Amino acid sequence: MSDIHKGSVILEIRGLAVEVQGRRILDGLDLTVCAGEVHAIMGPNGAGKSTLSQVLAGRPDYVVTAGTVRYLGEDLLALAAEERARRGLFLGFQYPVEIPGVNNVYLLKAALNARRRQQGLPEVDAFEFLGLVRDKMRLMQMDEGFLSRGVNEGFSGGEKKRNEILQMTVLEPTLAILDETDSGLDIDALKVVAHGVNGLRRDDRAIVLVTHYQRLLDHIVPDQVHVLAGGRILKSGDRSLALELERRGYDWVRAEAAAA
């Protein structure tokens, strides 16, 4: 990843329109994310925040009807979900699915090795991997028991979110999209998750936080804040925009956009 440096464009979305089950959810969305940046995408419920996250990760039943998405200069929309993941795009799910019978750690090892193969790096063996994952689990204050469990099987809401961040810290993505990672977390868990995310801030990486509330942004300070409503980015600003949204809600942004 040596060719990625602070300020180089990682993600460039132009005029993106997406339909889900025949309903238009995104409608002409533009967004540019550069290396070294943390972006927060905020917006009211139903604005299309999760749709944006999922469509970037390659969810097959979401239909792109217009626009382009370039990721590291490549046409992202031409890549299958697994190819995007291997190129370093990571989605932290809002609702991580439980997969009983598929071991949490084997999945993570397979995910890491899929990424490393793509990068032309040697695969890590089981021993190396276990050492790596134990370190990261300590960082995320996760119990050793997670090693032997099925993917998210029987995890509480908070444990599932921690597990997503654990995966992210192991996979070291180039672009991390965290979809409502703060929802359902108590304040202690929120701090652990924020600590994990902050530890990943680097000049050759970008992080997109999708969130409904600004409380996460007290702990992970974004470089840019965007308001997503009605399927497009209506307003962008710095951290202070998040604080203003917290005070005034979203209606004024919509009114401003309508007037413009």
Added chain:
Amino acid sequence: MSAIAQATSPLARLATALAGLPGGPAWAAWRGAALERLVAAGLPTPRDDAWKYTNLRLLGRRDLSPAPPRPLAASALADLPAIAGPRLVFVDGRYHAGLSAARLPHGCTFTPFAARFAAEAPAALGATLAGDAALADERVRTLNASLAADGPSLVLAPGARPDEPVHLVHVASGGGAYPRTRVELGAGAALELLEYHLTAGGAEAFVAAAGDFRLAAGAALVHSSLQVAGERTILLDDASVVLAAGARYAHRLVALGGQLTRLDLRVALAGPGARAELAGVFFPDGSREQHLRTLVEHRARETVSDQLYRGVASGRGRGSYDGKVIVHPGAFKTESRQSSRNLLLGRESAIESRPQLEINADDVKCSHGATTGTLDEQMLFYLLARGLDRDTARALLTYAFVGDVLRRLAPDALRRAAEARVLGRLPAAELLREFVA
């Protein structure tokens, strides 16, 4: 011509085969009478409720007459998992001493059924063999009783608890095979029984097996069945289990082979506190048909039954789980659970699932659930979003789907052997091995 008449003709042809079977004229007469009843009743058809999902019309084109004794190379058994314990081998239903390693544990007695036919009169033994041909779901037993020449008869003395499992290996080498099994556990005895059904080479074979399992008070039997019959084998297996007070019975089915296979498993919880736990997986792929029918009867109070079945169909594979639980009057405080989940991987794959519950007593806890569907799209997307390729992700989810059942297999060597064979059935098996290492 009706379906019944078509299906009956191969049965009528079997009369000539009776002369070669063990036992004197009394047995010949007894068998002839049983076969006549069966010919009159005909083979079951999908119009019989218990055979709703299984169509035996294939039998009309098969030679069902018992296979003549023929030599079998030891290499035919090469694929058996290496698990310690005495091994009794039956080729086309006949005991094969040469391939067996019959050093049975203390308290365990084995008598080949051929010897019992020679020594015992049909008046006594016959009553335990034949089903009631008038009942559609017992006709396989009657067919077996008419033609069985041999098979394992095992008795475990009260309190005997061998350390190692006893292996019953059934090899079909072509033509008809009618193995008969009887296992009796004395009070407090405990046994692990591993049963295998395989086919030597690619022979066209027909097997109608029947077994009786009798558990005295407090006895415990773990009965595992690994079915890896050949692509041209039709296998009908009918097992009847009766449990006295406090007895425990566990049945594990791993059905991977055959052209058309069916297991009828009848369990009678006859004594208070008896418990049965039935679990299995079946994998109809290609044009394979695999059917399973269970009948669990709670005949006494405080009895418990638990059923967990998983089916995975691909290609034009077809299968069924037809499970009936009957709680008889007086069987109060019984508990019964039935879970049947099925996965369809191909557009032309099909699995029927019918859990049925008939409750004739108060104060019982019974539940059942059945689902049939395709792979979970959300799970699939999650795995893809972590970089797994589609084939691996699909195979992994398929494997995980049957994991609950496979994890119940014991001893470990059997579980590993079954896991390896299940993996061998899945696409991208090599990629999966690291997940189950």
